[in-house]
Structure formats: structure tokens, C-alpha cells
Amino acid sequence: MTAEAAEGDRTLPLSHGGPIPTLGFGVFRVPDGEEVRQAVRWAIEAGYRHIDTASAYGNEEGVGRAIRESGVPREEIFITTKLWNQDHGFDAALRAFDRSLERLGLEWVDLYLIHWPVEDLRGESWKALERIHEEGGARAIGVSNYMLPHLEGLLGDCRIPPAVNQIELHPFNFGTRRPLLDFCSASGIVIEAYSPLTKGQRLDDPVVSEVARSVGRTPAQVLIRFALEQGAVVLPKSSNRDRIVQNAQVFDFRLNDDHLRRLETLDEGLATAWDPTDVP
Ligand SMILES: NC(=O)c1ccc[n+]([C@@H]2O[C@H](COP(=O)([O-])OP(=O)(O)OC[C@H]3O[C@@H](n4cnc5c(N)ncnc54)[C@H](OP(=O)(O)O)[C@@H]3O)[C@@H](O)[C@H]2O)c1
Structure with missing residues (x-):
């Protein structure tokens, strides 16, 4: 497979809104203020055109500021933020979205997600996201941490289906997540892979290292490429300039079928933070 072929997967279409840049920059646990501004500045310099934040990360202000200061036209940067658990319900979600926009200093976001499938209230919250989309506040709307039953419930009771589902995804849970990935693919829902580097927990895995040596x-870079090879959007986080640059250099090589097969043997159902499987 050629480097030119790998270049081809820099964006994906969405069922509404989009296209979405397949490489996004994650800012979970990057403190607001100078630290997140610096990280986002470096990311934009390194070529990222997609930033993934959330109300719960507490850094929307710094993210918005870095974007405004970057000099890159707003339309060229894809920005995602998320509805936090305490803000569920129709009216509460509308208000939470307005507060996010205000902190970001933006007139619209490219993607607004339900962060977590909060029991009982998530259906009402989705109606608020539909309203937000129709009024132009979010060009696309989607969900995060939705497992099969959550998605089936939503698709059975919505006017606008989610454009994306953002879930933890890497070789160490890929097999476990396969039925969900197949369902999303068949339903036109793009997968976003969060914690693609396993928060650093499996970077020294011998199989990953062996594949890395062979390419x-x-x-x-192998773990980021793994997500791209699955047709997913991938959201690596780093606060370090060299690693931010390194993590963006993933469009000039590919993993072959043998590499992918070896990586897929690593499934251990790993959830590095929280696991939504049992949320009713
Ligand atoms: N929707 C959700 O519920 C949810 C949950 C978790 C995450 N997310 C999103 O996904 C993004 C990424 O996930 P994550 O932050 O959990 O973790 P991650 O991207 O899997 O891993 C980040 C860790 O890897 C290190 N790292 C980054 N690049 C590296 C490299 N090239 N070599 C070695 N180490 C490297 C980072 O350290 P340095 O910073 O020091 O480089 C950091 O400790 C988040 O920032 C967030 O946007 C969403």
C-alpha cells in the first residue's frame, strides 16, 4: 500500500455536517489557561484541524482562545465539545450548550456530543441536541460512550440520528467492540477512537513494538494508524510538542493485513478509564 493511499484518509463524510478530519487533537486533562493554549497552538502548527474538548475538561476557554489566536479561519478547524452528565434534560442541555459556546467564544461548534449515556435523561437531552443542530449551533450532533443497547434505543426514538459515536478504541479492546463497530458502520455512524494510545498504558507492548519496528x-504512531485503518476518526492527546508532531505523522505509511491481524490478537477488553457496558 502506498503513502499516497494513506494520504487519502484525512477526512470522512458524516451523515450530516462534516466532513470530519480523521486526526483530532484530544485535550482531556490538559489544564485550562496557558497549558491548553500552548498545546492547541502546537497542534494547529503541526497540522491538526480538529480539536476535541468537553465541558467536563474545564478547558473550553483556553481552547477557544488558542483557536482564535491561531489565525486559521474558523471554518478550517473542526471543534467538538460535549454535554456533561449533570446537565442532562431538555432545558438543562440547551443551557449547558450556550455556556459551552460562551466559554469557547464561538458562534457554533462542528460537533456536539452527549458525553455519557446518562440513564433516564439521555432521550430528552438528545431532543435538545436536535434543536441545537436545527438552529445552527452545532453542525453535527452525536454521542459518546454509547454501547449497542443505548444506540438501538436512540435510533428507535430520534428525528436526527447521531453522526458519530466516540468510544474508547485501540487493539486492546478492538475485538470486544467489533459488534458495536459493525452496527455503527451499518447505521452510517462514524466511530471516533478515544484513548487510542491507551493513555500510555500499553505503549511498550511487545507486539505493538514489533509492528512499529517493521514499519x-x-x-x-502504530496505534494511531490502527484506528485510521479501521475507518475511525482518532483523537490522540499530548501536551508535549515533539509528541504532538510525531502523532500527526501518520498519513505517509500504512499497516498491512498481517500487522492488523497481529494487533487484533491483543484484545483484552481493556477500558482505561470508565466502561459504559453496564449503564442501563
Ligand atoms: N468521550 C470520552 O469519554 C473520552 C474519554 C477519554 C478520552 N477522550 C478524548 O480522547 C483523547 C485522547 O485520550 P486520552 O487523553 O485518554 O489518552 P491517549 O491519547 O490514549 O494517551 C495520552 C497519553 O499518552 C501520552 N503520549 C501521547 N503521545 C505519545 C507518544 N507519541 N509517545 C509516548 N507517549 C505519548 C501522553 O503523554 P504526554 O501528554 O506527556 O505526551 C498521555 O499520557 C482525550 O484527550 C479526549 O479528547 C474522550
């Missing part, structure tokens, strides 16, 4: 790349 002349780092383990982190």
Missing part, C-alpha cells in the same frame, strides 16, 4: 515508526 519504522513509533508504537504511538
